[in-house]
Amino acid sequence: MAEQAQFEELARQLSAVGAVKRDLGRILPHACPAGAAAVLMLLSRDGDMRMSKLAELMAVDMSVTSRHVAHVAERGWIERSPDPADKRSRILRLTPAGGDMLVELSRRSTELLAERLSDWTTEDVGELIRLMSRLRESFDCRPVPAVPPPPLPVPLPLSPPLATTTTRTPA
Amino acid sequence: MAEQAQFEELARQLSAVGAVKRDLGRILPHACPAGAAAVLMLLSRDGDMRMSKLAELMAVDMSVTSRHVAHVAERGWIERSPDPADKRSRILRLTPAGGDMLVELSRRSTELLAERLSDWTTEDVGELIRLMSRLRESFDCRPVPAVPPPPLPVPLPLSPPLATTTTRTPA
DNA sequence: TATTGTTATACTCTATAACTATA
DNA sequence: TATAGTTATAGAGTATAACAATA
Numbered sequence: 061m062a063e064q065a066q067f068e069e070l071a072r073q074l075s076a077v078g079a080v081k082r083d084l085g086r087i088l089p090h091a092c093p094a095g096a097a098a099v100l101m102l103l104s105r106d107g108d109m110r111m112s113k114l115a116e117l118m119a120v121d122m123s124v125t126s127r128h129v130a131h132v133a134e135r136g137w138i139e140r141s142p143d144p145a146d147k148r149s150r151i152l153r154l155t156p157a158g159g160d161m162l163v164e165l166s167r168r169s170t171e172l173l174a175e176r177l178s179d180w181t182t183e184d185v186g187e188l189i190r191l192m193s194r195l196r197e198s199f200d201c202r203p204v205p206a207v208p209p210p211p212l213p214v215p216l217p218l219s220p221p222l223a224t225t226t227t228r229t230p231a
Numbered sequence: 232m233a234e235q236a237q238f239e240e241l242a243r244q245l246s247a248v249g250a251v252k253r254d255l256g257r258i259l260p261h262a263c264p265a266g267a268a269a270v271l272m273l274l275s276r277d278g279d280m281r282m283s284k285l286a287e288l289m290a291v292d293m294s295v296t297s298r299h300v301a302h303v304a305e306r307g308w309i310e311r312s313p314d315p316a317d318k319r320s321r322i323l324r325l326t327p328a329g330g331d332m333l334v335e336l337s338r339r340s341t342e343l344l345a346e347r348l349s350d351w352t353t354e355d356v357g358e359l360i361r362l363m364s365r366l367r368e369s370f371d372c373r374p375v376p377a378v379p380p381p382p383l384p385v386p387l388p389l390s391p392p393l394a395t396t397t398t399r400t401p402a
Numbered sequence: 403t404a405t406t407g408t409t410a411t412a413c414t415c416t417a418t419a420a421c422t423a424t425a
Numbered sequence: 426t427a428t429a430g431t432t433a434t435a436g437a438g439t440a441t442a443a444c445a446a447t448a
Contacts, residue, residue, distance in 0.1 A: 066356050067344040068337050072276070073363040074252050075269050079290030080370045081245055082416080085437090093437060098246055105243070111407060119250030124439055126408055148406040148447045166239055173238040176369050185237050188366065191359040192244040198347050199251045253439080256414090264414060282430060295416055297431055319424045319429040 087168045091135060092161060095128040100137060100162045103154045110149050119200070137161050258339045262306060263332060266299040271308060271333045274325045281320050290371070308332055
C-alpha cells in the first residue's frame with residue numbers, strides 16, 4: 061500500500077499524460093479523430109462485437125460509443141449488421157477500408173513514438189504498458205459490492221460517495 | 232529501441248488511461264473541474280509563477296491557461312498581482328482559500344486512489360509515476376532542431392510532418 | 403418491465419485567431 | 426516588431442436524459 065504523497069503525485073502524472081495524448085491526437089487524419097480511431101483499433105484487436113461490448117472496452121457511455129461508431133460507419137470503415145440472435149443489437153465489423161485506415165493510423169503513431177522514445181529500451185516501454193494496463197484494471201474491476209460492507213467503526217470525513225463504475229446511462 | 236507492435240500497444244494504453252482520468256474527474260467538486268484543479272496543484276507544487284510558465288507546465292496553449300486561471304481567480308483561490316518587472320505580466324499566487332480547496336481535492340483523490348490501488352505496492356506506484364514522468368519528458372524536450380537535420384539517404388514513406396512542440400498560438 | 407441502441411442537449415477541454423498593452 | 430495575456434469562436438469528447446424497438 062502506497063502513501064498519500066505518492067497518490068497525489070500519481071494524480072498529477074495522470075493529468076500530465078494528457079499532453080502526450082494530445083500530441084498523438086494531432087497527427088491523426090482530419091476525418092479520423094481519436095474516438096473514431098479507438099473504435100477501429102478495438103474492433104481490429106478484439107474482433108467483431110456489439111455496441112455494448114465496445115462501450116465497455118472504451119469505458120465510456122454507450123451514447124458516446126454510438127456517436128463514434130456512427131462516424132466511422134458513415135465513412136465505410138465499419139459495417140453494422142443486425143444480430144440474428146437479438147434484433148435490438150448490431151454487430152460491428154471492420155471493413156477492408158477500415159483496415160486500411162488503421163494501417164495508416166498505426167504508421168503515424170508508430171512514427172511519432174519511435175522518434176520521441178528513441179532512447180527507451182524495449183523493457184522500459186513494456187514496463188510502462190504493463191503498469192498502465194494494470195492501473196486500468198484496478199479501476200475497472202471494482203463493482204460496488206452487492207452487499208454494502210459493514211459501516212466503519214469510526215465515521216469517515218464528510219465526503220460524497222465515490223464514483224460508481226457505471227458506464228451506462230441509468231434508464 | 233522498441234518495436235512497432237509495442238508502440239501500437241502503448242498508444243492503446245494511453246488512450247485507455249482516459250477512463251481512469253475520467254473516474255478521478257468525477258469526484259471533483261462541481262466548482263472545481265480538472266483544469267482548475269491542475270492550476271491549484273501546480274501553483275502549490277512549484278510556487279508563484281507567471282501565466283506563461285503555468286501554460287508550459289500544463290502543456291496547453293496560454294489561451295486555455297488563461298481561462299482556467301480566470302476561473303480559479305473568480306473564486307478567490309488564487310491572486311493575480313502585476314509583475315513589477317514587466318507590466319504585461321501577472322504573477323499568480325495561491326491564496327489560503329485556494330490552499331483549503333487543494334487540501335479537499337487531495338483528500339478526495341487520495342481516498343479514491345487508496346481504494347482502487349489497495350493491492351499496489353509503494354514500489355509499483357513509484358515505478359508507474361517514474362515512467363509516466365519520463366514519458367512526458369520524452370515528448371516535451373524535443374524542440375524541432377534549429378537547423379534541420381540532413382536528409383536521410385532513403386526517402387521516408389510519404390507522411391505529414393510530425394506535430395511540433397508548440398504550446399503557444401503563433402502570433 | 404428491462405435492455406439495446408439512438409438522439410438531443412449541455413458541459414469541459416482544447417486550439418486558432420484576433421485583439422490590447424506593454425517591451 | 427515582438428511578447429504577455431485576454432477573449433471569441435469552433436471542434437472534439439463526454440455524460441445525462443428521453444426515446445424507440447425488442448426481449
